[in-house]
Amino acid sequence: MSSPVERPEAAATLADQGTEGGNLLTVRGLKVHYPIRKGLVFDRTVGHVQAVDGVDLDVPRGQTYGLVGESGCGKSTLGRALLQLEDATAGSVDFDGTELTKLSGERLRVLRRRMQMVFQDPMASLDPRQSVQSLLIEPLRVHGLAPADVEEFGPDSPSSHLAKAAAMLEVVGLPRASLAKYPHEFSGGQRQRIGIARAMILNPDLVIADEPVSALDVSVQAQVINLLEHLQDLFGLTYVVIAHDLAVVRHISDRIGVMYLGHIVEEADADTLYAEPMHPYTLALMSAIPVPDPVLEDSRERVLLAGDLPSPANPPAGCRFHTRCPFVQDDCRTVVPELRVLGPRKVACHHAEEIHQQAAVTVIDGTD
């Protein structure tokens, strides 16, 4: 574990940069609720699944924001809502000075060129009947980019669709010969490269990657992570990376938000979060990850959580985590904790300080 001493200053400067001017994406009070309908003849709404329930995000330009959480915590819904692929129930999404939730139709479509998505399963997100060439050129056609066509300028003209596609393939590390092939002819890692090329070919500002490596073999994951980092340096991209694997998120992100049942429960820069987790859920999440070091594994103390994630249709009152929290106290059951600033981080827990003191002891016991 890294030293907790020098980190807070680094984080403070980081937070200072994250003022309005430097943010590419600013989200305030974003909610996505899905209605639960019942009845065959008369469609009645009997409740709401509160997938995302009041999230604030600031994503500085050129940085990577990581979202972690378990399945059902709303991290994917949040990612989709940022791109307006899901309708927001309430709240605002400000992308480079434009309010997205009020846009529709053509104006939104034009902006979409600058916001792209990389999906988890490239087998499901690439049309199996389209060749790679067609897959890569489609986004250019849709957005009317590179109107200079092959017939007019020949296939070797740098402005033709084809030349762009071939150049992009080279950037993601696939041979030009791949253009004529179909998705099933590639391995999982190569398919993910095609998915990434498809997102990058529009030269976007913001890329949202939803579980970009979790479907890949262990030895291939690192290749794709390195590629994403390389592309960020090359094109100056801003990333929002959504993943359940904390080790991957820690590696790639500058700032990380931990989600639980539609809320962000802790947010900090990567080093602070992993050196000093303050929210009991972050603590549990971190201690649950198996580490490939037997000596450490044998001596480690785990914060084991009881039970499963409660239903987001009927979230617990008070702190949403109280049903599984090992440190629960009376006020947790009734009072909703605010996401408050605590040093270099934000944390939504009434008793974060006391828990941290108890936990610090365990962490030291665990590593020495």
Place this chain on the structure above:
Amino acid sequence: MNAPQSSSDPLLSIRNLDVTFGRGDKETRAVDGVSYDVPAGTIVGVVGESGSGKSVTSLAVMGLLPQRGCRTSGEILFDGVNLLGRSDAEMSRIRGKEIAMVFQDPMSSLNPVVPVGTQVTEVLRTHEKVSAAEARDRAGDLLKRCGIPDPLRRLKEYPHQLSGGMRQRAMIAIALACKPRLLICDEPTTALDVTIQAQVLELLAELVSDLGTAMIMITHDLGVVAGLCDHVNVMYAGRIVESAPRRELFANPQHRYTQGLLHSIPRLDHPRGAPLQPIPGTPRDTVAWDKACAFAPRCRYVTEECVTPEIDLDELSAGHQVRCVHPATRAETIADGSAATAQEATA
């Protein structure tokens, strides 16, 4: 089983197991001369990526490979008796009773139209002479033991009414119902969230040590192996490439593939910012073992000597075997290890 077991023999002994699918040009050798032992009461980990043959080996032990289009040879000695070539009826008496299995995805391995309780009592009633009422009581106890709250209500529910973690607990309850002597877990926690994974692994470790059951843990996650197993086999392209006791393997990985795996994953116990060193290529880029080392096309340390047919699994030190022409020297791994420790110390 009728053959008595001498005290020194392992509970399960796989000897030169070959599994081949297809014929002629389309022949694929999924498992290629695999041998390993599982002594009674121990946990053996099998680590590998997709296509390494780790699951096919365990299906062969269970007698669950298809009878058509698939050829097996070698020996699978369970308690000294060969399981290969046994009839379906004989295997049915062993499966669930002596050897049980937990699969990766409990949603597709539980029957969706049968209540959970019936699926647990079915195993008990098949293998033991118990009354329906007694079986139900025992099923309730089993679910409770596997950490399912309110087990009597859960017995009447269907798999879709249970969460993923609960379904996997129910699978474990079914597998352990007849107190098998060997439990095979094929990626039991891959479909689960990390906090649930921690619960299930803790439960498995506890139950296995309580019942004295031996276990084969098949996984791609080196972290799971590090915390749980006594001995680890690393498989690549159908063969075991490295086999060592747990601590020895992680402290002193000798095969370039094992090393590559350990260097290519982002790790919480290492300082942030260290660049990842991926293994180039994909698990599909292999050559046949009878021509050269199958890992050679992806190996950083490849030389002409690697194009040697039939590289042996050499014993480097007690219990530590490696199939590599240029295994890492002890000095290298120690330098590697001390560098990591030094980094940790300064951090």
